Structure formats: structure tokens, C-alpha cells
Amino acid sequence: MDITKIREKFKSLYGTTGDVYTSPGRINLIGEHTDYNGGFVLPGAIDKAMYCEIKPNGTDKVRAFALDLNESAEFGLEEADKPAQQWACYIFGVCREMAKRGKKVQGFDTVFSGDVPLGAGMSSSAALESCFGYALNEIYRLGFERFEIALIGQATEHNYVGVMCGIMDQFASCCGKEGNLMRLDCRSLEYAYVPFNPKGYRLVLINTCVTHNLAGGEYNKRRQSCERVVAEIAKTHPEVKLLRDANLDMLKEVKSKVDPVDYMRAEFVVEEIQRLLDACAAMEKDDYETVGKLMYGTHEGLSKKYEVSCPELDFLNDQAKACGVSGSRVMGGGFGGCTINLVKSELYDNFVKTATEAYKKQFNIDPKVYDVVIKDGARKLA
Numbered sequence: 001m002d003i004t005k006i007r008e009k010f011k012s013l014y015g016t017t018g019d020v021y022t023s024p025g026r027i028n029l030i031g032e033h034t035d036y037n038g039g040f041v042l043p044g045a046i047d048k049a050m051y052c053e054i055k056p057n058g059t060d061k062v063r064a065f066a067l068d069l070n071e072s073a074e075f076g077l078e079e080a081d082k083p084a085q086q087w088a089c090y091i092f093g094v095c096r097e098m099a100k101r102g103k104k105v106q107g108f109d110t111v112f113s114g115d116v117p118l119g120a121g122m123s124s125s126a127a128l129e130s131c132f133g134y135a136l137n138e139i140y141r142l143g144f145e146r147f148e149i150a151l152i153g154q155a156t157e158h159n160y161v162g163v164m165c166g167i168m169d170q171f172a173s174c175c176g177k178e179g180n181l182m183r184l185d186c187r188s189l190e191y192a193y194v195p196f197n198p199k200g201y202r203l204v205l206i207n208t209c210v211t212h213n214l215a216g217g218e219y220n221k222r223r224q225s226c227e228r229v230v231a232e233i234a235k236t237h238p239e240v241k242l243l244r245d246a247n248l249d250m251l252k253e254v255k256s257k258v259d260p261v262d263y264m265r266a267e268f269v270v271e272e273i274q275r276l277l278d279a280c281a282a283m284e285k286d287d288y289e290t291v292g293k294l295m296y297g298t299h300e301g302l303s304k305k306y307e308v309s310c311p312e313l314d315f316l317n318d319q320a321k322a323c324g325v326s327g328s329r330v331m332g333g334g335f336g337g338c339t340i341n342l343v344k345s346e347l348y349d350n351f352v353k354t355a356t357e358a359y360k361k362q363f364n365i366d367p368k369v370y371d372v373v374i375k376d377g378a379r380k381l382a
């Protein structure tokens with residue numbers, strides 16, 4: 001993205017120049033709604049990101065300008081100073097979470113912008129948190145590790161936005177590495193880089209352009225369902241602290257004791273954790289047809305059992321199947337946003353043309369297409 005506009009606005013608002021930082025959005029190949037259940041995820045940082053120019057201003061106030069919204073906010077750094085706009089709460093929350101960890105952030109001026117589409121399941125909010133987390137850590141030499149910056153972003157969502165998200169998005173944004181996916185164990189927080197170069201295939205996102213707002217509450221309800229099932233299983237299996245620790249037999253034991261909807265949600269999660277492990281094993285053998293089948297399995301589960309899909313996403317998934325795409329599924333939190341598609345290179349053109357035309361005809365919305373490019377995580381630009 002061209003950062004000239006950020007530079008110009010910063011200069012015109014504050015009469016000086018600052019440093020520019022960036023942090024990206026993410027894709028996730030497989031492993032959805034598993035992170036807050038202690039399972040595995042397989043994300044990668046992408047070439048769409050948030051960018052901020054920033055400079056300490058010697059006061060105890062933050063002056064922020066959101067270039068894409070053409071809105072400004074000014075706020076202090078004490079708990080009572082929480083700003084009204086949600087976008088400003090992401091920045092405020094990061095400052096507060098740093099302060100809670102004993103590291104004091106002072107006032108600063110900033111302008112930010114980005115090209116991660118909002119509400120598209122590509123983690124625009126995590127990119128924003130990680131961008132400011134990384135920038136403030138460097139500017140004030142706070143000494144946080146990248147993973148701690150990710151945890152600060154996650155805590156910001158929990159405490160200042162109200163989304164009880166897992167760690168996947170902030171982790172991917174902070175720790176991403178060009179050309180690599182990351183297999184993160186969300187229980188131990190251990191991770192490994194997995195070089196991703198599926199020869200003969202392309203990875204493409206199609207954005208329904210139906211946006212979600214996870215703050216809407218459905219996301220948190222899914223998490224609560226999982227927690228209720230864990231509480232029931234733990235009565236007879238006290239070692240089970242998360243759905244990751246459970247298996248399908250343990251689930252069956254509590255079937256008559258839990259709400260049927262909660263049961264269905266938990267069943268999806270236990271199956272999804274296994275699907276990710278199966279996909280990793282298939283990737284080691286370069287067997288991307290199996291990876292693709294598992295992705296369709298994820299979509300089916302997210303649509304029918306976890307119920308976080310929507311007609312637009314299901315339609316694109318059907319289009320992928322009809323075009324012979326190897327794997328396709330809703331990506332991210334759901335309720336709108338993108339499908340991620342693993343498609344043989346020779347089928348790519350036909351798929352993109354057919355799916356986007358059919359989608360436009362059906363919903364009268366122009367879907368957006370993004371080729372996936374796996375890039376580095378948070379960094380200083382200039």
C-alpha cells in the first residue's frame with residue numbers, strides 16, 4: 001500500500017513526521033473456532049495490512065486520526081478515558097493493557113490507514129491492535145516479545161471491545177513469516193513455521209462483501225456453548241479443562257445432560273481439531289487433494305453444526321464444488337466475509353469467473369477476489 005497519504009495527513013495535522021509501522025491481516029488454512037478451545041490453528045500473515053505513522057507528543061493525551069473513516073479522536077491514557085469510537089478503543093485498549101503489565105505509554109500523535117477489508121474474516125482488528133502494539137513497544141522500548149504483543153491485542157478485544165476471541169489473529173499478525181504458515185498449539189502456545197508452497201495449486205479468497213461484526217454477540221455465544229460442555233465433561237473427567245482435552249467418547253457420555261445445540265457446537269470443535277491434524281499430515285506428503293477435502297469438511301461443520309455461515313458463503317462454497325476446486329470453506333469467525341479456496345492452477349481462471357458472475361447474478365453484489373500472498377508479520381517500515 002502507498003503510505004504517502006498517511007504521511008501527508010500526519011504532516012498537515014501535526015506539523016512534523018513520525019515513524020511508520022505496519023502489521024498484517026491473516027488467512028487460516030484450516031482449524032476454525034479451535035483457538036479458544038485450546039486446539040490448533042494454521043494461519044499465515046498476508047500482504048494486506050494496517051499502517052500507522054506515530055510520534056510521541058510530550059503530553060498525556062493521544063491524538064489519533066483514522067484516514068479511511070476521516071475521523072479523529074483524542075483521549076487520555078487512564079482507565080476512565082475510554083473513547084467513544086470503537087476504532088479508537090483498539091488503540092486505547094493496547095495502551096491500557098501495556099500499562100497493566102507495568103509498562104507506561106505516554107501521549108502520542110498518529111494517523112493510520114489500511115487495506116485489510118473490514119469484517120471480511122481477515123482480521124482487520126487484530127492488524128490494528130498489533131500495529132499499535134508493535135509500534136508502541138519499539139518507540140517506548142518496552143521490551144515485550146512478539147507473542148506478548150499478540151496477547152496484549154487479544155486482551156484488548158476482551159476488555160475494551162467485548163469480543164472473547166482466541167489468540168490466532170493477533171498471533172498471526174505479530175509472528176507471521178513470508179512464505180510460511182504457522183501451526184500454533186493454542187493450549188501450550190508452542191508454534192512451528194510450516195513452509196507453504198503447494199505446487200500446482202493457488203490459494204484465493206472470495207469476499208462475499210457481506211460483513212460481520214463479531215462484537216454482535218454470536219461469537220461469544222459459541223464460546224459459551226463450548227465452555228458449558230467442558231464444565232459437564234469435567235464432572236467425570238476433571239483433567240478436561242478445554243475441548244482440546246476431550247474426545248468424541250467423552251462428548252457422547254454427556255449428550256443427554258447438555259443442551260443439544262451446545263452438543264452440536266462441541267462436536268464440531270472436537271472434529272475440527274482432528275481435521276487440522278489430518279491436514280498437517282497430508283501436507284507433509286504434499287497431498288493437497290486430502291487437505292482440500294478436509295477444508296470442505298470444515299465448511300460443512302461450520303455451516304451445519306457451528307452455524308456461523310450464511311447463504312452467501314454457502315453459495316460460494318457450492319460454486320467451488322461445481323468448478324472442481326480442491327478445497328473451499330468459510331474463513332475466520334464467519335457470519336459473512338470470505339471463503340478460502342485451494343484450487344488447481346489450471347482451474348483458477350474458470351473458477352474465479354464462474355463463481356463471481358454467478359454470485360453477482362444471485363445476490364446483486366460484486367464479490368471481491370484476493371490472491372493470497374503470505375508475508376511477514378508486524379514491522380517498522382520507515
Ligand code: GLA
Nearest residue numbers: 032033165166167168332333
Ligand atoms: C475470529 C477470532 C479468532 C478465531 C476465529 C475463528 O477471527 O478472532 O480468535 O476464533 O474467529 O477461528
